[in-house]
Amino acid sequence: MTTWSPGMSDEEAAKERAEADDEYNFDGTVQLKNPHIELMDQDILYHLALGSGSHDLQEMFGEIKFVCLGGTPNRMKEFAYYIMDEIGYKLPAGTQLQDISAFSYRYSMYKVGPVLSISHGMGISSIGILLHEVIKLMYHAKCKDPIFIRIGTCGGIGIEGGTVVVTNESVDGQLRSSYEMTVLGKTIYRPAKLDQKLVREFLALADPAQDPYETVTGKTMCTYDFYEGQGRLDGAFCDYTEADKMEYLQRCKDFGVINIEMESIVFSALTHHAGIKAAVVCVALLNRLNGDQVMAPKEVMNEWQKRPQILVSRFIRRQLAKIGRLNKVHGGSIKSPRRFKLVQQESEAHE
């Protein structure tokens, strides 16, 4: 847990935060870098329709290891049923998955054993609010080493529709790799860092023999808008020419950007700030160098949207298998691969 306190100087606090970055607490629980929360009688997670006073969050969510987020309620409900099959999770007879956040009328949330599947809506503000509450949920529930994964769609730059992209770095519309926000009237920047080991793990799970599509990695540009923000010519307004658009997209491509979407910068910045490992896996719906309109038929797009889910499922199954193997060795006492790694490192040091 961070030792930041209201009396600390800015310099001390920055040092404290830098040291605490990218780390879970030693027991794997999530650090909360907000000293005010502990002082509150209860914490109402308003947009999730949950609260630390009204719900036993540890009982309900303590076992969560994977938090999967995607734009639409429908995709995340489908993913919940898909991952249920994939990990062999059985619902009690005669029951079905419930949308835990249904009464927020904002986001949908499904829990399948150690997996949470949550819709985040469109854009930085929507996922940003959700992330505050989900990170606090992880903290209240004392979840150990949770990994956050965004399962999305995007526009490709120089890649064809149906290609799966694992983001290695998120940049904004000005190609800056930090998330800019205004706090108390001041502009602050949070580094938008993603876990590079996770990137490699996801790429290694792509299987050219089995997958009739490419899985690639590169920079993802995250914008505040779908139309002008992404240099489209087909919005309600457009004050630039096609040549201007192509020059911008080419500049992005030359910088290493291979896709564009609308959440990855705040997703990577806030998870990094919370010390939570995170990954972004999206499918391209079109190649923006060829046009702006999303024209693939519905059935084709539905099949494409399954592709990141397949990769994420392989990852989750592999992680769960690791945890299962470790627990066999350690009598069920180790609940996450990371804890296992620490135990492994410690025992190696003593050899």
Ligand SMILES: O=P(O)(O)O[C@H]1O[C@H](CO)[C@@H](O)[C@H]1O
């Ligand atoms: O498919 P999702 O997850 O919604 O993501 C992409 O699609 C939306 C735009 O159509 C944006 O939210 C963008 O990031």
Ligand SMILES: O=c1cc[nH]c(=O)[nH]1
């Ligand atoms: O072009 C696209 C397609 C999906 N999502 C985006 O943000 N942009």
